Amino acid sequence: MARFRYRMQGILDVKMKLENQAKQEFAAAKAALDAEELKLEALRERKAGYEAETRALLTGELNVQEIADSKAAILRMDEYIESQMLQVRNAARKLDAARERLKEVMQERKMHEKLKENAFEEFLLDEKKQEGKEVDELTSYTYGQRIKRAEEKV
Numbered sequence: 001m002a003r004f005r006y007r008m009q010g011i012l013d014v015k016m017k018l019e020n021q022a023k024q025e026f027a028a029a030k031a032a033l034d035a036e037e038l039k040l041e042a043l044r045e046r047k048a049g050y051e052a053e054t055r056a057l058l059t060g061e062l063n064v065q066e067i068a069d070s071k072a073a074i075l076r077m078d079e080y081i082e083s084q085m086l087q088v089r090n091a092a093r094k095l096d097a098a099r100e101r102l103k104e105v106m107q108e109r110k111m112h113e114k115l116k117e118n119a120f121e122e123f124l125l126d127e128k129k130q131e132g133k134e135v136d137e138l139t140s141y142t143y144g145q146r147i148k149r150a151e152e153k154v
Contacts (some may be wrong), residue, residue, distance in 0.1 A: 004123045006120070025102075026101075039087070044081065
């Protein structure tokens with residue numbers, strides 16, 4: 001039996017490498033988004049701490065400067081949070097772009113794998129036809145030899 005050789009194996013190999021690269025890019029984008037979300041959560045917790053501090057300052061002996069400083073810190077934290085939310089949205093957009101790229105590359109690889117499967121099935125059919133032809137030739141030869149021997153005996 002002949003060996004199956006896919007003539008576009010090089011292209012399939014390149015598609016697989018591109019898919020691996022896209023997976024790595026997706027993982028990096030996901031890690032970046034996770035990091036940005038952690039930063040945002042830390043800022044929100046910090047703001048909550050300032051708000052709790054402000055409430056504590058308002059319930060005890062009133063110190064106007066400390067209360068003003070605490071409110072200014074809360075306003076600054078709101079600005080930082082808004083800025084960080086922008087960073088999170090940017091990271092989410094990059095993740096979506098990486099996901100789309102990965103999806104496209106995976107579809108291309110799957111298409112080439114399907115082409116390879118089809119080529120292999122065609123190869124098997126050709127091999128089966130060739131084998132059938134060889135069997136027919138062998139049968140014809142054997143039958144011809146029997147006829148020839150029978151004629152020689154007569």
